[in-house]
Amino acid sequence: MxxxxxxxxxxxxxxxxxxxxxxxxxxxxxxxxxxxxxxxxxxxxxxxxxxxxxxxxxxxxxxxxxxxxxxxxxxxxxxxxxxxxxxxxxxxxxxxxxxxxxxxxxxxxxxxxxxxxxxxxxxxxxxxxxxxxxxxxxxxxxxxxxxxxxxxxxxxxxxxxxxxxxxxxxxASPRLRLDIVVNNLTAAAMTTGEVRLESDGTSWRPxxxxxxxxxxxxxxxxxxxxxxxxxxxxxxxxDDNLQICDIAGLVRDASPGSKITFADGAGPDVRNYRVDFAKLHDTFPDLALHWTVQAGIDELVSAYAQHDLSYDDFVSARFVRLRRIRELLAAGVVDDALRRTTDGTLPGAGFRAPEFRTPGNTVSSSAAAPAS
Ligand SMILES: NC(=O)c1ccc[n+]([C@@H]2O[C@H](COP(=O)([O-])OP(=O)(O)OC[C@H]3O[C@@H](n4cnc5c(N)ncnc54)[C@H](O)[C@@H]3O)[C@@H](O)[C@H]2O)c1
Missing domain, CATH: 3.40.50.720 (NAD(P)-binding Rossmann-like Domain)
Known part of the structure; x- marks a missing residue:
C-alpha cells in the first residue's frame, strides 16, 4: 500500500x-x-x-x-x-x-x-x-x-x-517530546533529581x-x-490508565536517588479521565499492544543516558513544542497563523528558555502539562 x-x-x-x-x-x-x-x-x-x-x-x-x-x-x-x-x-x-x-x-x-x-x-x-x-x-x-x-x-x-x-x-522517538508527562517526568528525574508534579497527582489519564x-x-x-x-x-x-502519582512513583523508582516533589499550591488537575479500550481490542483481536508504562520508562532511561540528555537539553526549546513555537515566532520564520514566512532553514534548535531555570537548579515542569 x-x-x-x-x-x-x-x-x-x-x-x-x-x-x-x-x-x-x-x-x-x-x-x-x-x-x-x-x-x-x-x-x-x-x-x-x-x-x-x-x-x-x-x-x-x-x-x-x-x-x-x-x-x-x-x-x-x-x-x-x-x-x-x-x-x-x-x-x-x-x-x-x-x-x-x-x-x-x-x-x-x-x-x-x-x-x-x-x-x-x-x-x-x-x-x-x-x-x-x-x-x-x-x-x-x-x-x-x-x-x-x-x-x-x-x-x-x-x-x-x-x-x-x-x-x-x-x-523514545528520534523527534522526542518532553512536554508529555511520562517523557517529561523521566527527563526531570534524570537531569534534576526531582520528579516534580504541578498538580496533586490524583487525576487519571490513559x-x-x-x-x-x-x-x-x-x-x-x-x-x-x-x-x-x-x-x-x-x-x-x-491497564495503562494511571494516576499521575503512579507515574511519578514508577519514574522515581527507575531513576535512583530522585525524589517526588510538588509545585507550590499543587491541586487537582481538572483533566481527569479513564478510558475503555474494549472496542479496539474486540475489533482487532490479533492486535497486541506490547508496551507498558513501566517498560516505556525503562526505555526512556536508557535512551536519555545513551544520548547524554542534559539539564540544558531539558530546559531548551528543542523538545518542548510550545517553547519551539515561541522561538520560531520570535525569529519571524512563522507568522501568527503559524504559516511559514520563508522556505529557508529554520533557526537551529537549542535555544534555552531562562525562565524555566529556577533557584536551586530545579525546573518548572509546566512542560509536563500532559499533552495528548
Ligand atoms: N503525542 C501525543 O501524546 C498524542 C496523543 C494523542 C493524539 N496525538 C495526535 O497525534 C498527532 C501527532 O502528534 P505528535 O506528538 O507527533 O505531534 P508533533 O508536534 O511531534 O508533530 C506534529 C507534526 O505536524 C507538523 N505540522 C504542524 N502544523 C502543520 C501544518 N500546518 N502542515 C503540515 N505539517 C504540520 C509539525 O511540523 C510536526 O512535525 C497530532 O495530531 C496529535 O494531536 C498525539
Whole structure:
C-alpha cells in the first residue's frame, strides 16, 4: 500500500514511518518542518525530510496515487492550543479537512486521523468508551471533536475516515517530546533529581507507547473496510490508565536517588479521565499492544543516558513544542497563523528558555502539562 503520512516530521511520525515501511508499505511524508533538527539521536533516513508543506494548502494533485493518508500533522498539545487558539483551529480543523477533502478527490480510500482521548476532558474514573460524552476542556480538544464530526460527513463509498483517539503517548522517538508527562517526568528525574508534579497527582489519564500507536495505525490501514469505515477507536490498554502519582512513583523508582516533589499550591488537575479500550481490542483481536508504562520508562532511561540528555537539553526549546513555537515566532520564520514566512532553514534548535531555570537548579515542569 502507498501511504502519505502528514506530520511525518513529528514525535509519532518519526516512529510510524519506519514502522509502516518495515510492514511492507511505501510511506512518504508531508510536513511543515516546525521541529526540524529537534532530535534526540538520528532521524531515520527519508523521514521528515521533504520540503516544507502545509496541510492547509494541500491539493488533490499532491496526493495522487496514495491509497491512504494518515493525518498526524497538528499543533499538538493543550498549552500550545492556549497560546493561539485561532492557529490551533486553523491547522487542526481547517488543515485536517483540507487534507481530507484533497485525499478524497485524489481517490485515496482511507484516511486515518490522529484524534485524542483528550476530547473526553473530565469524564472521571468510570472508563469512557467511544460513545461516551465528548467534553473537551481546551481548544486543542475542541478541534479534535469538530474534526471528527466533519470527517464523518466526508465518509462515502470510496472514502473511509477512521478516527484513532490516542491516549497520551510516551516512549523514545528520534523527534522526542518532553512536554508529555511520562517523557517529561523521566527527563526531570534524570537531569534534576526531582520528579516534580504541578498538580496533586490524583487525576487519571490513559497512556500508550508511540510504537503501539503505530501498531494501531497499521492495523486500521490494513483492515477490511467494513471493520473501520467511519469509526472511532480509543487507542491504548486499559491497564495503562494511571494516576499521575503512579507515574511519578514508577519514574522515581527507575531513576535512583530522585525524589517526588510538588509545585507550590499543587491541586487537582481538572483533566481527569479513564478510558475503555474494549472496542479496539474486540475489533482487532490479533492486535497486541506490547508496551507498558513501566517498560516505556525503562526505555526512556536508557535512551536519555545513551544520548547524554542534559539539564540544558531539558530546559531548551528543542523538545518542548510550545517553547519551539515561541522561538520560531520570535525569529519571524512563522507568522501568527503559524504559516511559514520563508522556505529557508529554520533557526537551529537549542535555544534555552531562562525562565524555566529556577533557584536551586530545579525546573518548572509546566512542560509536563500532559499533552495528548
Ligand atoms: N503525542 C501525543 O501524546 C498524542 C496523543 C494523542 C493524539 N496525538 C495526535 O497525534 C498527532 C501527532 O502528534 P505528535 O506528538 O507527533 O505531534 P508533533 O508536534 O511531534 O508533530 C506534529 C507534526 O505536524 C507538523 N505540522 C504542524 N502544523 C502543520 C501544518 N500546518 N502542515 C503540515 N505539517 C504540520 C509539525 O511540523 C510536526 O512535525 C497530532 O495530531 C496529535 O494531536 C498525539
Amino acid at each position: 502507498k501511504v502519505l503520512v502528514a506530520g511525518d516530521g513529528g514525535y509519532i511520525g518519526a516512529v510510524l514511518v519506519p514502522f509502516l515501511r518495515a510492514g511492507g508499505h511505501e510511506a512518504d511524508g508531508l510536513d511543515l518542518g516546525l521541529y526540524d533538527g529537534c532530535d534526540l539521536g538520528v532521524m531515520p533516513a527519508g523521514v521528515g525530510a521533504g520540503p516544507p508543506a502545509d496541510i492547509r494548502d494541500v491539493t488533490a494533485a499532491r496526493l495522487a496515487g496514495y491509497d491512504a493518508v494518515v493525518c498526524l500533522a497538528a499543533l499538538s498539545n493543550d498549552p500550545l492550543g492556549h497560546l493561539n487558539p485561532a492557529a490551533t483551529y486553523s491547522v487542526n480543523l481547517a488543515g485536517t479537512l483540507c487534507l481530507a477533502r484533497a485525499a478524497k478527490r485524489a481517490g485515496s480510500q482511507r484516511f486515518i486521523f490522529a484524534s485524542s482521548c483528550s476530547l473526553y476532558g473530565a469524564a472521571g474514573s468510570a472508563g469512557v468508551a467511544e460513545d461516551g460524552e465528548l467534553t473537551p476542556l481546551t481548544p486543542y480538544g475542541e478541534t479534535k471533536v469538530l474534526a471528527e464530526r466533519e470527517l464523518s460527513r466526508l465518509a462515502g463509498d470510496d472514502f473511509s475516515p477512521v478516527c484513532l483517539r490516542n491516549a497520551t503517548a510516551y516512549g 497512556f500508550v507507547h508511540v510504537e503501539d500507536i503505530s501498531r494501531a495505525i497499521l492495523a486500521t490501514l490494513e483492515a477490511p473496510r467494513q471493520l473501520v469505515h467511519d469509526q472511532a477507536f480509543n487507542v491504548g490498554r486499559f
